Amino acid sequence: GESVGLHLPTLSVQEGDNSIINCAYSNSASDYFIWYKQESGKGPQFIIDIRSNMDKRQGQRVTVLLNKTVKHLSLQIAATQPGDSAVYFCAPGQGNSGYSTLTFGKGTMLLVSP
Amino acid sequence: NAGVTQTPKFQVLKTGQSMTLQCAQDMNHNSMYWYRQDPGMGLRLIYYSASEGTTDKGEVPNGYNVSRLNKREFSLRLESAAPSQTSVYFCASSDRSRQETQYFGPGTRLLVL
Numbered sequence: 498g499e500s501v502g503l504h505l506p507t508l509s510v511q512e513g514d515n516s517i518i519n520c521a522y523s524n525s526a527s528d529y530f531i532w533y534k535q536e537s538g539k540g541p542q543f544i545i546d547i548r549s550n551m552d553k554r555q556g557q558r559v560t561v562l563l564n565k566t567v568k569h570l571s572l573q574i575a576a577t578q579p580g581d582s583a584v585y586f587c588a589p590g591q592g593n594s595g596y597s598t599l600t601f602g603k604g605t606m607l608l609v610s611p
Numbered sequence: 612n613a614g615v616t617q618t619p620k621f622q623v624l625k626t627g628q629s630m631t632l633q634c635a636q637d638m639n640h641n642s643m644y645w646y647r648q649d650p651g652m653g654l655r656l657i658y659y660s661a662s663e664g665t666t667d668k669g670e671v672p673n674g675y676n677v678s679r680l681n682k683r684e685f686s687l688r689l690e691s692a693a694p695s696q697t698s699v700y701f702c703a704s705s706d707r708s709r710q711e712t713q714y715f716g717p718g719t720r721l722l723v724l
Contacts, residue, residue: 529711540615540701540715541654586653590711596642596661597711601653 509608516574518605520587523568527589530563531599532572536583544572544585574607582609613637615716617702623722624692632687632719634702640714641707643685644669645677647698648718654701660685692723 510516522530529548533541547554547561547570554561560573574581584604590597618633636643641662646654646669656669660679674696676688685704689696699720703713 531712533715538718540703540717543712543714546712592710596659596707597705597713598656599711599713601655603651603653 506603507606507608509610510577512577512579512609512611514577516577516581516607516609518572518574518585518587518607520570520572520602520605521568522570522587522589522600524589524591524600525565525568526591528591529589530561530570531588531590532559532561533586533588533601534581534583535586535604541586577607577609579609579611582607615702615704615714617700617716617719619719620717621720621722623724624689625724626693628692629688629690630692630721631689632700632702632721633684634686634716635684636702636704636714636716637683638704638706638714639682640704641682642705642710643679644703644705644713645675645685645687646701646703647671647696648701649698657687657700689721692721694723697721697723 531546532544535541545556558575563570584606586604588599588601590599615636644659645657648654655671658677660666663682666677678686699718701718702716705713
């Protein structure tokens with residue numbers, strides 16, 4: 498089965514710094530990768546996704562980099578804010594005729610101090 | 612547009628009791644999913660419904676049953692609750708046109724004594 502690991506279980510940064518959250522995956526057949534943010538007591542919230550045929554994708558204050566050679570991706574958050582404090586999950590997935598199969602790792606907790 | 616809603620928000624059961632967790636989505640999505648999340652862990656798929664009228668087992672289906680009542684609603688039933696089923700349960704849905712992205716509900720926190 499899919500194995501998804503995170504290099505840093507907890508990441509502490511200062512407000513205004515840039516944050517980088519890393520994720521390693523094992524299934525080279527993954528079609529896409531999704532980053533979710535989960536605040537305490539809430540459900541996971543979609544942040545950004547990247548397909549396997551891309552190596553970079555940018556959103557608002559976030560950038561995803563994908564390195565398929567080493568099966569690694571990262572989520573970069575620019576100018577981190579206290580509201581960014583949450584657990585972040587990367588979820589590799591595969592498309593299956595109209596529905597998706599996602600694999601979630603344990604997540605990385607991002608702590609932003611003012 | 613409420614997205615994905617779940618009821619109840621919190622429930623306490625005694626071992627052996629049964630209950631049904633309700634999930635509804637108003638985004639006209641085709642696929643729906645049930646996950647459980649245990650402390651310090653990621654989400655594990657219990658069951659999913661690729662489309663109305665179909666259901667399939669996920670990674671951890673034992674002790675659960677599901678019903679895709681219609682396109683909007685997907686319920687999860689515990690027939691005889693066990694302490695090992697103490698967890699937070701999340702429902703999600705996805706659309707055929709963008710199948711990879713699942714949208715999650717707020718969760719149901721279940722404690723089995």
